[in-house]
Amino acid sequence: MDRVPVLRLGGLLLVSIQVDLEDSTALALQEDLSQAVVATGARGVLIDISGLEIVDSFVGRMLSTIAAVSRVLDAETVVVGMRPAVAITLVELGLDLAGVRTALDVERGMRVLGSTTAPRADGLPLAR
Amino acid sequence: MSARGGGDEVPIAADADVVRVRQLVRARAQAAGLGLVDLTKVVTAASELARNTLVHGGGGTARVEAVAGTTAGGRPRSGVRAVFVDAGPGIPDVRAALQDGWSSGTGLGLGLSGARRLVDEFDLTSGVGSGTRVVVVKWGR
Ligand SMILES: Nc1ncnc2c1ncn2[C@@H]1O[C@H](COP(=O)(O)OP(=O)(O)OP(=O)(O)O)[C@@H](O)[C@H]1O
Ligand SMILES: [Mg+2]
Numbered sequence: 001m002d003r004v005p006v007l008r009l010g011g012l013l014l015v016s017i018q019v020d021l022e023d024s025t026a027l028a029l030q031e032d033l034s035q036a037v038v039a040t041g042a043r044g045v046l047i048d049i050s051g052l053e054i055v056d057s058f059v060g061r062m063l064s065t066i067a068a069v070s071r072v073l074d075a076e077t078v079v080v081g082m083r084p085a086v087a088i089t090l091v092e093l094g095l096d097l098a099g100v101r102t103a104l105d106v107e108r109g110m111r112v113l114g115s116t117t118a119p120r121a122d123g124l125p126l127a128r
Numbered sequence: 129m130s131a132r133g134g135g136d137e138v139p140i141a142a143d144a145d146v147v148r149v150r151q152l153v154r155a156r157a158q159a160a161g162l163g164l165v166d167l168t169k170v171v172t173a174a175s176e177l178a179r180n181t182l183v184h185g186g187g188g189t190a191r192v193e194a195v196a197g198t199t200a201g202g203r204p205r206s207g208v209r210a211v212f213v214d215a216g217p218g219i220p221d222v223r224a225a226l227q228d229g230w231s232s233g234t235g236l237g238l239g240l241s242g243a244r245r246l247v248d249e250f251d252l253t254s255g256v257g258s259g260t261r262v263v264v265v266k267w268g269r
Contacts (some may be wrong), residue, residue, distance in 0.1 A: 001143075020147050020150060020151070021147075022143040022144055022146070022147055023143045023146065023179070024143050025143075053154070053168065053171065054150065054168055054171050054172045054175060055172075056172050056175040056176055056179075057176060057235065057236050057238045057239055057242065058175075058179060060236075061236060083168075084165075085164045085165045085167075085168040086168060088165055088168070088169075089165070089168045089169050089172045089246065092169065092242070092245050092246055093172060093176075093238060093242035093243075093245070093246060094228055094238045094241065094242045094245070095236070095238060095242075
């Protein structure tokens with residue numbers, strides 16, 4: 001089974017899915033990401049799916065779960081790079097990717113995360 | 129509609145086989161001249177059905193082949209056909225199973241109903257104790 005690497009970039013975690021995902025690989029990524037969020041204190045997760053030729057119900061559910069788990073762990077998730085044919089298919093399949101924020105490309109995704117994920121004021125009292 | 133031979137039959141017994149079915153369907157759809165959107169749709173449908181064969185049917189086989197036919201207007205057209213067969217428990221209530229959101233497990237219940245929307249022809253035969261057979265066809269335009 002392949003594993004999808006999780007990269008750290010400043011306060012963000014970056015995942016670029018470049019392989020046709022086996023279900024077990026998708027589940028492993030889900031776990032790896034939630035562990036990485038906790039281990040790094042990342043406030044944002046950017047998932048680039050421009051390499052994905054299809055998103056079926058399993059991968060769609062993985063994206064929703066990653067977004068939900070990350071949110072509980074105080075991190076925001078943005079999915080970027082969905083191909084137009086994938087978007088059309090997803091809608092016809094009936095998947096709504098509930099709770100998943102999307103952006104067209106990595107740059108825009110970073111901007112979305114930048115505006116919602118101010119760095120944590122670790123240990124410092126919050127000025128109110 | 130006629131099969132043009134040279135199809136592939138592969139077992140569906142593990143996660144990796146679902147990936148292989150997707151790749152086979154993609155290659156046949158490409159060879160049949162399907163456009164990118166139609167190709168994406170039929171590969172996605174095949175992925176759902178292959179996973180159902182594995183998860184609900186306890187494993188089985190997929191047959192992927194090129195088909196040739198004619199449009200209503202008499203123009204020749206080519207397409208891809210995928211046949212999923214298992215000897216699992218079968219589906220007690222096919223009508224319910226074909227509804228959006230109906231799942232006997234923890235799934236979203238979109239696999240069957242969604243796959244049906246994504247293809248041009250969809251045929252499901254299932255009997256309790258005698259397994260399940262799903263045939264889908266997607267035509268090039
Ligand atoms: N090959 C099969 N053998 C036995 N039962 C099946 C088979 N395919 C589908 N089913 C039944 O039909 C139901 C609906 O299938 P469908 O693919 O729509 O949903 P799901 O697999 O439960 O969830 P999802 O595909 O959205 O993750 C399944 O829950 C299962 O009970
Ligand atoms: Mg299913």
